[in-house]
Amino acid sequence: MKKITFFIASLMSFLGGIGQSSNFSYDDYFYYKNNLFLKTPYVLITAAMEKSKAGDTTTAIKLLNEAATKGVYDTTLFTFYPETRFITKTAHWQSISQKIAHNRAIYGDPHNMQIITSDLNNFWVVFDKKDQPGIEQLIFKDYLMKGTPGLRTFFDMRMNSSVTKIIAFMHSHKKYLQSIRPVTQNLDRFKPLIITAANKLEALYPPAIFPPTTFSIGIFSAFGTTDGGAGSLIGAEFLCDTNTVVKDELNGWQASAKSDTSQLLGIIVHELIHIEQQTKSPENLLGKCIIEGSADFISQLVLGFNINGTHAHIYGNSHEKELWENFKKQMNGTKYNDWLYNGQSAPPGVPADLGYYMGFKICEAYYNKATDKKQAVKEMLTIQDFQKFLDQSGYGQ
Template identity: 30%
Template sequence: MKSLLLAYILLLLSSSFSKGQTPTIITSDIDNFWDAYDRLHNAKSKEDSIRIIEVLYLGRASEGFKKLIKSRDLTAEKYVNTISYYPEYWKSVRNNTLSIKNYEAAIADQMLLFDQSLKNFKTPKICFAIGVLSTGGTVKNNWLLIGTEMVASDSTTVRTGMNDWLRTVLPNEPHILAFTAHETIHTQQRKGPGLVWGYFNHRVLTLVINEGAADFVADKVTGTSINSKLYTYGYTHEKEIWDEFRKEMYKKDYSKWLYNGANSKDRPADLGYFIGYRICEAFYNQSEDKEKALQIILKTNNYRSFLRKSGYAERFENTQTSSD
């Protein structure tokens, strides 16, 4: 009897300690990058530079970084080119990327907050690596893969020679916690038949709600956002954005709404995040059971039904243009 009681106490202690444990956070790839970067000064040719990145950085990739390499098709040549395009940026962002280790306790607290707020939360593994200024973050299974060179910039980083999208999307203060929050939500979302059906039948709506849900839940639980600049524009132009979006939301081409940083000229890129957020917010606000609503937003796989239940479209019904 005593042995059973002791085992029970140990189980309780183990459970309580595990909730407060620091999640797996890999930062070694950042150190490897700067080691390879420093060796580039002795390179005698572009081919030599490519070999240095290939061997000393990509060749030493951690488990998480290997996933980022594959998902974003990262090559040594892309690194050499990007470094040569924006030499002052890399110099100015270096110390910020190396400071990621200082965020580990805050990230652990963030994961604990998610665990307390979301049912059946599974703590992801996190890899901070250096990319080629193409992504702030993505997920692969239960991994958060963070492009540290993009999320760690601040007002002192030099943006000379960059296009408008990079100038806009690079934060003026480090967005480390905002990105870990957003990408963490993606690891918790349901990857069921509904997502597949939505992707092939109404891709725009599906992806927009998926991204908007990550923004909304992250914001609701942690108070952080990766898209604060974007939302400033969105609130000012919401009706015209919706009028345009509703005509395209059941189509497959999402290039005007998501991941379009290089092609959006007259307005901010990625406005689908804003519309998705507002749909999720509308659903949440009209729900009596807020805890349940948060879970539905997180796990929804029926995107047409979710939009209808949110009531978001109805708020514009009386103001639609006569040309419709």
């Protein structure tokens, strides 16, 4: 596979020539189709899945080995998918699992936690050139490919790998982005507070790890995520100064989802807790809500607040019995949109994401019943049976 430096124009030419057999190269096509130029753990693993499905386990093993060298800290990235699970039965697994264990050890000290803001500087350089010819190439070369693994993972996982969408966002939200620019350029001041919060989390849960937290500017697709295995990824476009923010370019959901920096530690700790979670993969609404609710609940223990603790809890506490009765009817199903990730479809007057609140209340009940509080936190982070956890909490009984 060719090494890539900058390729948008040549890629378009290449794709246009796919129909001409003399120009077609499967290796090039596979390379571009799977975004391998991003060189993040997740794209390497997904490419390995494709190779495995095609019966090319030799290349799949090479890709998985490469992914392990990129800072992967969780073996489930390899074992979750049937197409890559074969690696655990090969002689390569010992080496790969040792690399992952080494990465976890590196991330075990909260004092060494990386808080990365360099992608923000690169964003503003290209933002100032958004009206120039060739902006597509500039964004790709000077923002994405010059950026950190966290940004490239965010681009892959939450920006649909689309430079076009970034350009459209720059133009449709240019006044808003200018108004939040000073906030994004001053996020380094939060590094000591983030490290302090990480230390508190370690005191509460000693096995905790602390991979990098990367701030970048996306397209209003995620305030925070740990998807992709590159640590905590924070969308700084959600952060503003309430006194200077320009809101007339925002839709209703964006206006409600933006946040001032008083909530910053809440989102970072919430995402850190998702990293710590070693629960069974949830199969229904109950499991999903407990996973989200436990991240909020443990954030509350660490910080004294959580990111969903204002409107949702005010509403939830005044409608708790009604919410529980409705939740019980749906909790064993896989329909989530009444309870989770429904910021753009919640009924008028009802806060979005009330599943976080229900999960929080279940975890709160479990914690309050526990004699050993630190053990209760550990059990919360390692749930293997969500129904049993609910039953043991006593919530709703």
